[in-house]
Amino acid sequence: MTTPTSPPRLALRGITKRYPGTLANDRIDLSIEPGEIHALLGENGAGKSTLMKIIYGVVQADAGELLWEGQPLTMRDPAMARSHGIGMVFQHFSLFETLTVAENIALAMGREAGTPKQLEPQIREVSQRYGMALEPQRLVHSLSIGERQRVEIIRCLMQDIKLLILDEPTSVLTPQEADELFATLRRLAAEGCSILFISHKLGEVRALCQRATVLRGGRVSGHCVPAECSDLELARLMVGEAEGLEASYPKVEGGAPFLVLDGLSWHNPDPFGTSLKDIALQVRSGEIVGIAGVAGNGQDELLALLSGEQRLSAEPARIRFNGQAVAHLRPDARRAQGLAFVPAERLGHGAVPDLSLADNGLLTAFQRGLVSRGLIQRGKVQAFAEEIIRRFAVKTPGAQTAARSLSGGNLQKFILGREILQQPKLLVAAHPTWGVDVGAAAAIHRALIALRDAGAAILVISEDLDELFQISDRLAALSSGRLSALKPTAETDTSEVGRWMAGEFLTSPDSAAASAALS
Structure with a gap:
């Protein structure tokens, strides 16, 4: 200087x-x-x-x-x-x-x-x-x-x-x-x-x-x-306050597998995209599994396959929820099976910018009694949005505020709250605290841990290794469309996971077998 x-x-x-x-x-x-x-x-x-x-x-x-x-x-x-x-x-x-x-x-x-x-x-x-x-x-x-x-x-x-x-x-x-x-x-x-x-x-x-x-x-x-x-x-x-900012959450083993990926492969027709190759993964009820990876290594493709935006009609059993084949189902049918989903992009994917928070709540929670005989129950929609705002401390003038007017962290808390309050059996969350402040991140982490402790299976995809090590019970990494071995968080460290992110595990002939065994 x-x-x-x-x-x-x-x-x-x-x-x-x-x-x-x-x-x-x-x-x-x-x-x-x-x-x-x-x-x-x-x-x-x-x-x-x-x-x-x-x-x-x-x-x-x-x-x-x-x-x-x-x-x-x-x-x-x-x-x-x-x-x-x-x-x-x-x-x-x-x-x-x-x-x-x-x-x-x-x-x-x-x-x-x-x-x-x-x-x-x-x-x-x-x-x-x-x-x-x-x-x-x-x-x-x-x-x-x-x-x-x-x-x-x-x-x-x-x-x-x-x-x-x-x-x-x-x-x-x-x-x-x-x-x-x-x-x-x-x-x-x-x-x-x-x-x-x-x-x-x-x-x-x-x-x-x-x-x-x-x-x-x-x-x-x-x-x-x-x-x-x-x-x-x-x-x-x-x-101004430090609640949860340095929280250390206990690691758990979880119960029976809820989400099972069995040799999941998908060829991406986009020449610049990433194809997925033989992914084997289990996420148990009552645990958080974290997947690390540098952007562009198959995260978006995996998320699309899990959410139902991309379907595998010929191989429905490649993705199973609680033993039921779902790879052929549309997003609404998967939600009926217990899925909740937090996409990577808040505005435009997780929320419609010009719609109110109340209407954005309706977008994915319509199956919880917000629509009856084809008619929107406006009172219930308003109450649902207000409950999200209250439970997740979303800073906003009210439920009729447009989504685009919220800060990134507050919109993220609203989207996550919208999904969690539907009491899912499986939550898939992409980059849950990307770009949010430490207070909002701590609140989001507490909500994820509470959902885990209530018995939900949670899959978190993030590039933030500190976050993954704080909240995940087991960890893996995506590189070039392949998934590394899945390890208990307590048995690995950021250096090893960083090497997985760089693709070192791809050079090991035993990596696929190790991944299957550890899942």
Whole structure:
């Protein structure tokens, strides 16, 4: 970091932003020095996203001043921000789904950077250098959520940037890849690039960031040096209470198998997709099984087969619920057999953005008496949504609020609550705490453990190894469409699971036999 006599790379003075009914940012001061890695912390809804959009020119502040390298500046739009050397990776992606990776990056970088074809070698080189391999010609709509985030990260790393804003950048990386990214960020900082780092993984913040600014309720609630704080101290600064933040849940063995995958294989017709190969897995009633893996290794395909979005009509017994073949059944028929499902994508898949929370509750819970003789029971729909909001502490004005108006963590709590309150026999949850703050994550974990202890079989698919080790009773990993051995959590560690995620188990001739035996 440079000497204090040089002007800050970025300084915010009294930034205020109001929305109808909400004061998102309230007189926020923030400064970032050249070459500094600075953390911005806060629970969901604290105002972090709004502040980042103001810096990047997406929205305009109602009051306050932004100084860039000591000079007052009005950031009119993202193009202006990029022209000054600011790059940003949003938590919710800004990509055109019908265009290729290269076309999206070319659009973001501008005409002077070259055509998509000219950028392809650089995209391959940069993505491989940082352990986030991408195929430039692949269409974005065929990418998983994790792969789409890679596109955003690579787009920024290809720019000549002075300030890099990263919102949850490691959520799709193995521990080894995260370490490589951190080395890259430290090298960029040493070369003078400022980095504004947003993460709910407090261990990452403490290891990487030199200073931190904490927001609560739209205001700056404090500043700290992360390396001098514990995870629990940082969490208390963010959420004000520590219930469940360092919970250690007992591991259990579970009862009889409820979900059984028996030699599950599926050929993906998408040339850029992943085919599943001979997956054998059992999830018992009263246990949580965690599946780790780098995005794009078959998670989306497995989720589609489990939910019924993709069916196997010719081989119905490849997937069984409580001994019953279900691989040929539609999603509603599987729900009638006891399935509840939390998809990876909150907006557009888990919830319809423009519908109210009440109507979003109806979408999957219609079988619990919310519809009678073809007529929607509006009173019961409203009561169901209100019960979710109350039981899962969803911060919202009410059940008639549109889903898109909620913060990511609150919408995730609503979706998870909607599924749990249906009292499922099997819950399949993808990335249950992706991008949510530590308080919301702790609440979600407590709800999953309570459901497990009530006898449900739970399958959690996540890239967050800390989360999987905290709540899972047994663990495995997906790599190239194959599933590793399934081990009790107490008998493995993050290093071994990280190697599984990288595909080391594929080199062992005994891996398939070991997986079957351990399942």
